[in-house]
Ligand SMILES: NC(=O)C1=CN([C@@H]2O[C@H](COP(=O)(O)OP(=O)(O)OC[C@H]3O[C@@H](n4cnc5c(N)ncnc54)[C@H](O)[C@@H]3O)[C@@H](O)[C@H]2O)C=CC1
């Protein structure tokens with residue numbers, strides 16, 4: 580049977596919508612920031628994932644496609660993004676998905692975005708530290724953040740690429756150079772440490788992890804990951820043996836996964852879950868919801884260091900309030916000193932990378 584003229588028009592419109600050469604035209608169909616509606620899509624926010632074809636990127640893309648706060652989802656990678664985009668775009672949820680492949684399409688991927696999530700870069704193999712990733716990932720993060728400074732300087736950035744303790748300072752220096760730095764909008768993702776802490780603490784207490792809230796402060800590598808077990812909600816207490824076991828397990832959670840994967844990468848599925856939990860909190864903040872508090876690695880005055888992870892209040896402009904650490908016990912005070920020493924060096928390494 581021949582398609583009708585009307586059906587031909589509909590088919591042509593859908594094909595044009597999917598064709599990369601129509602990206603800019605499509606963008607102009609989208610209504611204002613924070614209240615956008617892509618053709619056929621739901622009202623919501625525009626989100627880009629950079630590194631969307633990777634181990635984290637793929638499940639993250641799938642979970643963000645399900646998020647009702649997302650109206651437009653841009654999937655950028657230097658390889659394989661067309662396939663991931665075609666796949667995810669068939670899910671019958673509201674967000675409209677578009678794919679972008681390689682450096683020439685980076686700017687199109689970024690224009691108009693409200694939130695940019697960055698899981699681009701190489702993961703660890705057994706025996707490596709996160710800092711061993713610096714040489715490759717620093718350059719990747721620099722290039723991507725230059726694109727953000729140019730195309731969507733007001734976007735909230737969720738930076739996942741390791742070593743987070745250095746990549747966040749790199750991202751800050753890039754935007755300072757471009758004159759676009761807003762410390763409230765640059766957020767290093769440490770949510771996986773909180774997710775792990777909630778899980779491991781719940782195991783010890785014999786309760787549902789969804790009922791547990793463990794603040795994890797400092798940074799995102801080894802001893803810089805500092806769970807504050809004296810501030811767990813609901814209030815509880817631990818023996819020194821339990822405290823030592825939990826602190827070590829939380830600090831080495833990433834290594835536990837790297838070793839179990841035996842050369843096939845690091846945490847991807849739990850990380851995608853944590854990234855979506857954090858991104859959703861950012862989007863609810865952007866929407867104007869109140870009382871959204873999460874731990875994240877940000878420019879901070881909570882300690883003498885220029886960056887530190889602690890609880891922050893997320894709002895319409897990003898990290899609107901950074902909360903102090905609260906009372907620490909002796910075990911945590913000693914952990915804090917060790918964390919600050921390593922963090923200082925990692926932050927300095929990131930800053931000097933941009934000024935070398
Ligand atoms: N913050 C955190 O809690 C965690 C951070 N990570 C980090 O996340 C990063 C990604 O991990 P995986 O997804 O497992 O790695 P992966 O290797 O599976 O995926 C990385 C993706 O980034 C892409 N990529 C490389 N260069 C790029 C560029 N210039 N622009 C855009 N995309 C680029 C690759 O093509 C690949 O698809 C690693 O650095 C890892 O250490 C991993 C787990 C937890």
Ligand SMILES: O=C([O-])CC(=O)C(=O)O
Nearest residue numbers: 703771832833834845846
């Ligand atoms: O351990 C790694 O390399 C990946 C990571 O940051 C984590 O799982 O916490």
